[in-house]
Amino acid sequence: MNVFTLKNEAVDETDTTRFPYDSEMACYAILWVKTIASDVIKNELLDELISRNDVQDARYTTSGPLCLVVKYNGLMTSPSQIQGVVNRPGIRAVIVGC
Numbered sequence: 504m505n506v507f508t509l510k511n512e513a514v515d516e517t518d519t520t521r522f523p524y525d526s527e528m529a530c531y532a533i534l535w536v537k538t539i540a541s542d543v544i545k546n547e548l549l550d551e552l553i554s555r556n557d558v559q560d561a562r563y564t565t566s567g568p569l570c571l572v573v574k575y576n577g578l579m580t581s582p583s584q585i586q587g588v589v590n591r592p593g594i595r596a597v598i599v600g601c
Contacts, residue, residue, distance in 0.1 A: 529559065529574055529575070529576065529577070530574070530575055530576070530577035530582075530601065531572060531573065531574055531575075531600075531601065532572075532573045532575060532582035532585050532586075532598060532600070532601045533570055533571070533572050533573075533598070533599050533600035533601065534570065534571045534573070534582075534585070534586060534589060534596040534597065534598055534599065535568060535569070535570050535596065535597045535599045536563075536569045536570065536571050536589070536594065536595075536596050537594075537595040537596070537597065538593060538594055538595055539569065539593075539594055544593070544594070545563065548571075548589065548594070549561050549562075549563070551588065552573060552585070552588060552589075555580075555588075556579070557575055557576045557579035557580040558573060558574070558575045558576075558580070558585070559574045559575065559576070560573070560574040561573045561574070570599065571589065571596065573585050582598045582601040583598065586598055
C-alpha cells in the first residue's frame with residue numbers, strides 16, 4: 504500500500520474516489536501563513552482547500568511558524584493558484600516551498 508503521511512495521519516493513495524491520480528502526479532506546496540485571526544478561520548480555510556477537486560490534502564504545521572502544506576494535482580493547479588485561494592482580507596500567505 505502506498506501511503507502519504509502528514510501530522511501522524513495516513514491517507515490511502517490507492518483510493519481513487521478522492522484523488523484519481525497516480526502519486527507521481529501529486530505535488531506539494533508549502534505556504535507560510537502570516538495572519539489568521541482564529542481557529543475557526545483556520546478550519547474554514549482547510550475545508551475550502553480540501554473541497555477543491557485539485558487538492559487532496561491540506562494541513563497546518565504543528566510547531567514552529569504557521570505553515571500550510573497542501574498536496575495537489577500539478578496538472579490541474581499551481582502553488583500560485585493555491586496561494587490565491589488562501590490570500591484574503593486578514594490572511595496573507597507566502598509560498599516558501601513546492
